[in-house]
Amino acid sequence: MIWKTTFALLVDKATLFFNKKNCAQPPSFFKTLTILLIFSGCFFNFSTGYSQTVPDGNFNATEYSDAQTSAVDSNASTTCDVVKVLATINNDIPADPYLLLGFQVGNGGNAIFRYYFDTDGKSIGTDRFANKEIVVGDADLVVQINTNNSNSLEVLKWDGTSFQTSATNFGIKAAVGDFAPGDSRFLEVKIPLGAGSVIDICNLVGGNSIQLGKYISVKGGNLNSNLCPHPPLVFDIALSGVISGGKEYCSGKYIPTELALNGSFGNVVDWEKNEGNGWVSVGNIPTIAGNYTPSDVTVTTRYRAIIVSAVCANLKIPSQEATITINTLDNASFSYSGSPYCVDGTDVTPTVTGVSGGSFNSTTGLIINSTTGVIDLDASTPGPYTIIYSTDNAGTCTNISTQSITIVGTPAAPVAGEVTQPTCTTATGSFQIADFDADSDYDFSPNVVSISDSGLVTATAGDYSFTLTNEAKCISPASENIKVNEQLDTPAAPVAGEVTQPTCTTATGSFQIADFDADSDYDFTPSVVSISDSGLVTANAGDYSFTVTNEAGCISPASENIKVNEQLDTPAAPVAGEVTQPTCTTATGSFQIADFDADSDYDFTPGVVSISDSGLVTANAGDYSFTVTNEAGCISPASENVKVNEQLDTPAAPVAGTVTQPTCTTATGSFQIADFDADSDYDFTPGVVSVSDSGLVTANAGNYSFTVTNAAGCISPASENLEVNEQLNTPAAPVAGTVTQPTCDSATELSK
Known part of the structure; x- marks a missing residue:
């Protein structure tokens, strides 16, 4: 647009909202109005009386009480100059809102005014006016007035090639008058804004503001005159109001600030904020909706009011924005390298990596230059200090940072503890600092x-002294002399002669200590049985090593391993398991040798029948003992006595006496067991009715045999067969026929 290529005269944007109905398009369709003003100036005289007609050309403070103002040239004094531009939105008649523009010029005079408007957002570029090529940007509508003639309003429309006079004025009006009575220094232009107007505030392409471009003037009211010099003009006219109160604060120093909405022609229904992540509601509406005081603002935040009005029904229009800027605190970073410092060291200078030009200070005892931060070490008292650097009077948002340093004095000569001298086994001495x-x-x-790490010093034999250098590089005087003695002599590992090993009958072994020294001590691990005065060692079975300790108390390395074998095993007396005695049918007994070893020999007295590969012994009746001889040839003591009993007796087949057969009245038969033995068991096949304590057997009809099992459990062969006959048949009771009872003539009965 025209004014975008000119010097920007920045003014506060504000939000004015109009109570207009029947505007169907949302705020996003608002169209930016581009206005280019061209003045051709001469001097005019006007009446000092003011008309109620709008526009009447005269400045009225009440009429412009909430106007947005753009100062152009406060020193303007000629017809070609503009002092300031005022813009106000009037909505006295809700259905007929309009924009009223007022121009205060530097001097009264004859002038032709031409205004360029952008109504369609299409780029045009230039127009020829007063024999000059005029940059008009996107302007496509021209309003022209000759102030010598109040009826000279002319509206021109771009036809694609040039501006041509339009048959309609689109409701646009203009008038010239006085800024102060009689000065002829004011010009007004009224532009309708309602639906159907050349500018529809409910359907602006560029949002919720109208932008006024530059002005151009010529002298004498003659289009052939030269254009007057003029400064560029950019004036954004907010339609939905202006918010005042935007401020800047340092981080952490925000003071609640009231934001005030002015010039709005609607109702505030919400306030919104944007902290950089999009617009969100502030969450509450102040009692006075046109004012809002944010609290706890910690980041730069933009604010706007949301307005509704009958002018643009069903639309919520955001106001112009106001910003509360939160500036970060100054970078107060600085550093001192090399702390701690020696009190007699070179003075140290800080490195300031943040805002320079601040001030330094610290506690009493540290001598520091408050401007440069240089520390005078030898003038300072040793100790720890905290240095503070402040950007006050150097940056924009004062900040401080701190650093701790330490100044140390020259250390005293170090002291060594008592020396632990070298020993027989350790070649070095040691002492604690x-x-x-x-x-x-x-x-x-x-x-x-x-x-x-704990200060324990290890040193070979010699004389030593040492110094201490602390963190500040201060060096102490040398310590007193420290003497570490030579190491004591240690004897070589002792040697044992060949071992005489234990035998079957001797439990210990023995060996001679080579080069035995009766003045030394010999320590065995584990202990041995004895050491003779000549060095002959007697020891139980085991692995041994030993050391020798000489008269100086030095202990030799351990000898090589000396092995004394276990005594040859004489087996324990063998043990026989439980004897399986001869039975009724088997004449021999048997028993298992416990822990039988197939590689050993087992000798029985008297001899047995056999010994199996698993150690099962078979023997006739008798008393036995036995020994075991192992592979080493060692013979055990004899076992305990092992007794094999005589074989058990088996009874002969039992015999039954004569059977008493069943009778006509007795269903069972009976017979007596011959030589009946009440201590034996008699088993019948099949089972009988009963066997009495005396051996009398009662049985039903059938064939029987039986065996006898004596007290030893031996079972006899079966008896011969015994037959018990079936019971004899007994006739049934006889039956009488029907009784013929006695009659009158016969005293007896007859039966049929």
Whole structure:
């Protein structure tokens, strides 16, 4: 648009909303109005009386009480100059809102005014006016007035090639008058804004504002005159109001600030904020909806009011924005390198990586330059300090940061604890550094073997002294002399002669200590049975090593391993398992040798029948003992006596006496067991009715045999067969026929 290529005269945007009905398009369709003003100026005289007609050309403070103003040239004094531009939206008649533009010029005079408007957003470029090519941007409508003639309003429309006079004025009116009575220094233009107008505020392409472009003027009211010099003009006229109260604060220093909406022609239904992630409702509407005081603002935030009005029914229009800016605190970063510092060291200077030009301070005892931060070490008292750097009077948002340093004095000469001298087994001595400081360095002369993390020094034989260098690189005086003695002699590992091993009858072994020294001590692990005065060692079975301790108390390395074998095993007396005695049918007994070893020999007295590969012994009746001889040839003691009993007697087949057969009245038969033995069991096949205590058997009809099992459990062969006959038949009771009873003539009965 025209004014976009000119110098930007920045003004506050505000939000004015109009109570217009029947505007169907949303705010996003608002169209930006581009207005280019061209003045051709001469001087005019007007009456000092003001008309109620709008526009009447005269400035009225009440009429412009809520106007947005753009200052152009406060020193304007000629007809060609403009002092300021005022813009106000009037909605006295809700159905007929209009934009009223007022121009205060530098001087009264004859002038031709031409205004360029953009109504369609299409780019045109230039127009020829006063014999000059005029940059008009997107303008497509021209309003022209010659102030010598109040009826000279002319409206021109772009036809695609040039501006041509239009048959209609689109309701646009203009008038010239006075800014102050009689000065002829004011010009008004009235532009309808309602639905159907050349500018529809409910359907602006560019949003909720109209932009006024530059102005051009010529002298004498003659289009052939030269154009007057003029500054560029950019004036954004907010349609939905202006918010005042936007401010800047430093982070953490926000003071609740009231935002006030002015110039709105609608009702505020909400306030919204945008912290950088999109617009959201503030969550509550103030009692006075046109004012809002944000609290706890911690980041830069934009605010706007949301307005509704009957002018644009069903539309919610955002006002112009106001911003509360939260500036970050100054970067107060600084550093001192190398702390701690030695009190006699070189003065140190800080590195400021944040805002420079601030001030330094610290507690009493530290001598520091407040401007440069340089520390005078040798003038300062040793100790810890906290240095504070502030950007006050150097940055925009004062901040502070701190750093701790330490100044240390020259350390005292270090002290060594008592020396642990080398021993028979340790070639080095050791001592503890008193008050050891792991953050300091200790330098020995000559060098030692090592210094542990706890300050324990290990050193070979020699004379030593050492110094301490602390973290600040301050070096102490040298310590007193420390002497580490030579190591004591340690004897070589002792040697044992050949071992005489234990036998079957001797439980211990023995060996001679080579080069035995009666003045030394010999320590065996484990202990041995004895050591003779000549060094002959007697020991039980086991693995042995031993050391020798000489008169100086030095202990040799251990000898090589000496093995004394276990005594040859003489087996324990063998044990026989439980004897399986001869039975009624088997004449021999048997028993298992416990823990039988097939590689050993077992000798029985007297001899047995056999010994199986698994150690099962078979023997006739008798008393036995036996020994075992193992592979080493060692013979065990004899076992306990093992007794095999004589074989058990088996009874002969039992015999039954004569059977008493069943009779006509007795269904069972009976017979007597011959030589009946009440201690034996008699088993019948099949079973009989009963066997009495005396051996009398009662049985039903049938064939029987039986065996006898004596008290030893031996069972006899079966008896011969015994037959019990069936019971004899007994006739049934006889039956009488029908009785013929006695009659009158006969005293007896007859039966049929």
